[in-house]
Amino acid sequence: MTGTATEPHxxxxxTALLHRYESAGEPLTCEAVPRGLLNRGxxxxxxxxxxxxxxxxxxxxxxxxxxxxxxxxTRGLARLGLPAAAPLPDADGRTVTLHRGYxxxxxxxxxxxxxEGTELTAGQSRRLGTLLGRVHxxxxxxxxxxxxxxxxxxxxxxxxxxxxxxxxxxRARHPYDDFDGxxxxxxxxxxxxxxxxxxxxPPDPAPDGRIQGWVHGDFHPLNLLYRGDEPAAxxxxxxxxxxxxxxxxxxxxxxxxxxxxxxxxxxxxVRAYARAYRLASGAGEAEVAAxxxxxxxxxxxxxxxxxxxxxxxxxxxxxxxPAASALAVWWTGEYESVLDxxxx
Numbered sequence: 626m627t628g629t630a631t632e633p634h635x636x637x638x639x640t641a642l643l644h645r646y647e648s649a650g651e652p653l654t655c656e657a658v659p660r661g662l663l664n665r666g667x668x669x670x671x672x673x674x675x676x677x678x679x680x681x682x683x684x685x686x687x688x689x690x691x692x693x694x695x696x697x698x699t700r701g702l703a704r705l706g707l708p709a710a711a712p713l714p715d716a717d718g719r720t721v722t723l724h725r726g727y728x729x730x731x732x733x734x735x736x737x738x739x740x741e742g743t744e745l746t747a748g749q750s751r752r753l754g755t756l757l758g759r760v761h762x763x764x765x766x767x768x769x770x771x772x773x774x775x776x777x778x779x780x781x782x783x784x785x786x787x788x789x790x791x792x793x794x795x796r797a798r799h800p801y802d803d804f805d806g807x808x809x810x811x812x813x814x815x816x817x818x819x820x821x822x823x824x825x826x827p828p829d830p831a832p833d834g835r836i837q838g839w840v841h842g843d844f845h846p847l848n849l850l851y852r853g854d855e856p857a858a859x860x861x862x863x864x865x866x867x868x869x870x871x872x873x874x875x876x877x878x879x880x881x882x883x884x885x886x887x888x889x890x891x892x893x894x895v896r897a898y899a900r901a902y903r904l905a906s907g908a909g910e911a912e913v914a915a916x917x918x919x920x921x922x923x924x925x926x927x928x929x930x931x932x933x934x935x936x937x938x939x940x941x942x943x944x945x946x947p948a949a950s951a952l953a954v955w956w957t958g959e960y961e962s963v964l965d966x967x968x969x
Contacts, residue, residue, distance in 0.1 A: 639652045640652055641724070642678070642724055642729060642731075643669070643731075645715040645716060645717075646713060646715050646716065647716050650671035650672035650674065652669060652670075652671050653670045653672065654670040655669050655670075665679075665680045666678065667680075669734075674733075676732060676733060677731075677733070677734050677735075678729060678730075679729065681727065681728040681729070681730070689721040692721050692728060692730070693720065693721055694865070695862045695865045696721065696730065698767055698768055698865055699712070700712075701763070701766070701768075702760065702763045708756075708856050708857055708858050709858070709859050710732055710735060710858045710859060710860045712731060712732050713730075713732065735857055736857075737850030737851055737852045737858060738851055739850065740846060740851045741846050741885075742846070742878075742881030742883070745881070747893060747894055750898040750901075751897045751898065751900070751901040752901070754897070754899060754900070754901030754903075754905065755901040755902070756856055756859075757844060757873070757902055758906035759906075760841060760859065761838055761870045761873075761874075761906045762905065762906055764839035764840070764865075765839060768839040771837045771839060771867040774837070775837065775869060777829045778828075778829055778919065779926035779927070780926075781819045781926065784926040787928055788815065788816045788928070791812055791928060791931050792812050792813070794935040795812065795935060804943060807946070807947065807950070808931055808935075808946070811946075811950040811954075814954060815925065815928075815950075815953065815954075818925060818953075818957055825922070826922060827919050827922055836871070836912055837867055837869055837870070838868070839865065839866070839870075840867070840868050840873040841862060841864070841865060842862075842865050843861060843863070843864040844859070844876075845877060845880040845881070869916060869919070870906065871915070871916035872919055874908070874913070874916065875916045875917050875919075875920040876920050878890070878967070879920065879952065879956075881898075882894050882895050882898070885948050886948070887948075888947070888948045888949070888954070890956070890963060895963075896967075896969075899913065910968045910969075911968075913967050913968040914964060914968040916967075917963065917967045917968060921956055921957070921963070924949075924952065924953045925957065927953075929942070930942040930946045930949065930950075931946070934946075
């Protein structure tokens with residue numbers, strides 16, 4: 626086999642895993658595929674076809690009920706005709722296989738490409754909104770009633786403490802590079818914005834029309850595969866959970882339709898996407914408006930990329946920071962226009 630130096634995927638181990646599936650065949654090649662922070666994956670070619678083998682690194686694999694729930698949801702969505710990447714059952718009907726202390730799942734390999742929102746036409750943006758709306762209504766059909774309540778909104782006092790701590794780390798950097806300069810600028814700027822807009826914090830508990838529902842939890846371009854102009858598969862359901870459903874729609878749009886240079890949203894595409902989402906999901910204007918306000922507030926208080934860089938020494942998110950940090954500022958200045966695009 627090629628491209629597989631990672632344990633436990635030597636030939637004998639991989640063969641043992643595949644033999645738990647009745648028609649997977651014998652392994653020929655195994656190539657690592659970067660996919661997600663909570664798992665590892667390999668593209669496996671066998672005598673019967675191509676597969677994606679996923680290894681779960683989460684401690685939940687010791688008690689795989691959470692993963693089984695994700696798998697049941699995707700299989701249920703697939704039965705409804707949605708392009709949810711669903712795992713294959715083994716010979717005993719299980720979709721999670723425990724092997725050498727890790728959980729594994731085997732999926733059919735899906736050919737496709739990722740597409741940013743800047744590549745989508747207005748018509749494709751509408752289809753994207755329809756797809757997410759159908760995912761939410763489909764999850765409501767195949768999942769039990771949601772039980773979780775709304776989360777508290779971000780506390781600006783805590784955010785100011787985060788800003789102070791991050792600023793100290795940034796200013797202590799040596800050598801101090803261009804990224805550090807941008808980070809310092811955005812932290813100071815965001816602190817000022819929070820002081821000016823603290824009175825707009827969403828109330829808790831928030832009787833603001835938010836409807837809790839099952840959501841994908843991480844709906845963005847890297848988790849959606851296209852074949853040609855149409856979505857072929859929604860992948861990586863590791864964050865399936867209960868949230869205000871319209872917030873996922875707003876959060877996804879803020880990733881799909883953000884301009885990579887200046888952080889502005891393409892509001893023409895957002896409007897097409899949001900109207901289609903509302904129609905497919907049944908979400909009303911008040912629900913979507915509440916989601917817009919909540920996600921805007923989250924963005925204003927969020928510095929996860931800087932926490933990764935300066936506290937965890939992990940720079941994988943660095944390329945995302947310029948656009949994401951600019952978006953929070955642009956969105957604050959264009960709040961009414963953004964709200965109108967989503968809910969008008």
